[in-house]
Amino acid sequence: MTEPSSSSHNTTDMGNLETVPVLERSRVLIIYSQDHPMYTEIVLKLCAFLRAKCGTEVTLDLLDATCLSTIGSIQWLDMQRKRLANTSDKILILCSPGVCAKWNAMCGGRRVMTREDACSPMGDMLTPALSLIIPEFVRAPSFGKYAVAYFSDVCSEKDVPAVFHVAVNYQLMKQFEELFFRLLNKEKYEPGRIKHVDGLGGDDYHSCPSGRDLRDAIQAFQEYQLTNPNWFEMELVDVHEEVEENDLEQEDGTENNCYCIIQNELQIKEMSVKEKQ
Numbered sequence: 507m508t509e510p511s512s513s514s515h516n517t518t519d520m521g522n523l524e525t526v527p528v529l530e531r532s533r534v535l536i537i538y539s540q541d542h543p544m545y546t547e548i549v550l551k552l553c554a555f556l557r558a559k560c561g562t563e564v565t566l567d568l569l570d571a572t573c574l575s576t577i578g579s580i581q582w583l584d585m586q587r588k589r590l591a592n593t594s595d596k597i598l599i600l601c602s603p604g605v606c607a608k609w610n611a612m613c614g615g616r617r618v619m620t621r622e623d624a625c626s627p628m629g630d631m632l633t634p635a636l637s638l639i640i641p642e643f644v645r646a647p648s649f650g651k652y653a654v655a656y657f658s659d660v661c662s663e664k665d666v667p668a669v670f671h672v673a674v675n676y677q678l679m680k681q682f683e684e685l686f687f688r689l690l691n692k693e694k695y696e697p698g699r700i701k702h703v704d705g706l707g708g709d710d711y712h713s714c715p716s717g718r719d720l721r722d723a724i725q726a727f728q729e730y731q732l733t734n735p736n737w738f739e740m741e742l743v744d745v746h747e748e749v750e751e752n753d754l755e756q757e758d759g760t761e762n763n764c765y766c767i768i769q770n771e772l773q774i775k776e777m778s779v780k781e782k783q
Contacts, residue, residue, distance in 0.1 A: 522699045532689040533563040533595035534653075535586050537639070539604030539632040540622035542741050544727040548657060549600060551720040552678075558716040559705060560686055567631050575627060580634050587638055590651070594691050597639060601656040601666045601675070603738040608632050609667040620741045640669065649673055653688050655681075660727045679720070680708040 538549050556562040565586055567574055574582045590597060607618040623630040643652055655676040656665055666675050676685040683706040687694040694701050705713050712721035731737055
């Protein structure tokens with residue numbers, strides 16, 4: 507997997523480091539899995555940090571529950587995707603054990619549901635989100651629309667599904683500054699200089715109130731994981747076959763159609779790779 511690394515841009519001339527102010531605003535739709543209440547709290551704190559420190563307009567299902575409950579999950583997700591279609595705004599996919607497990611389920615494995623999904627009135631939002639975005643994501647011209655990241659203190663590289671390996675995967679919060687420039691469609695590293703924003707680095711993002719709240723949420727979940735190494739398995743709930751059938755019949759068959767599209771896209775992609783070999 508290719509990851510952004512500061513080591514590939516090392517410079518002995520610290521005069522090349524240019525501190526730039528945050529003047530531009532960006533908009534991002536965040537896609538994630540509700541793996542655990544403490545992980546969901548991290549996602550919410552990240553949204554607060556993006557808004558308060560970075561001036562980023564964030565779209566998240568939990569922050570738009572009223573509209574979502576009115577029009578339904580598929581319609582809400584499709585509406586957000588269309589809003590971003592012809593703009594420079596981004597879709598940020600936060601990978602975690604739940605994202606990997608649910609993707610594997612969509613590829614033919616057993617359906618996965620967490621306690622958070624079961625308790626939420628919105629249910630599992632990740633699976634329909636992947637159903638809508640993957641057909642576009644696998645097309646090379648669409649890579650610029652998406653950013654993939656994971657919180658390295660509570661998740662790992664193995665939580666990134668293989669389908670996302672074609673994109674740069676950012677480690678948060680270590681590489682948050684690189685991700686921030688990506689959201690702005692700017693390059694952090696340019697010939698002869700390195701752009702820098704105070705308070706966005708892995709060592710100082712917690713220097714502001716929203717950053718401290720985010721750091722505290724990450725550390726709290728990290729400590730929980732140390733005492734509960736099988737935490738994700740503990741969060742999974744049993745899903746009966748009849749429940750699966752009922753869910754697939756919802757939304758007038760839209761989700762079934764999305765699954766078919768995904769399988770077709772992946773088959774085409776696989777055939778193209780084989781032809782080049």
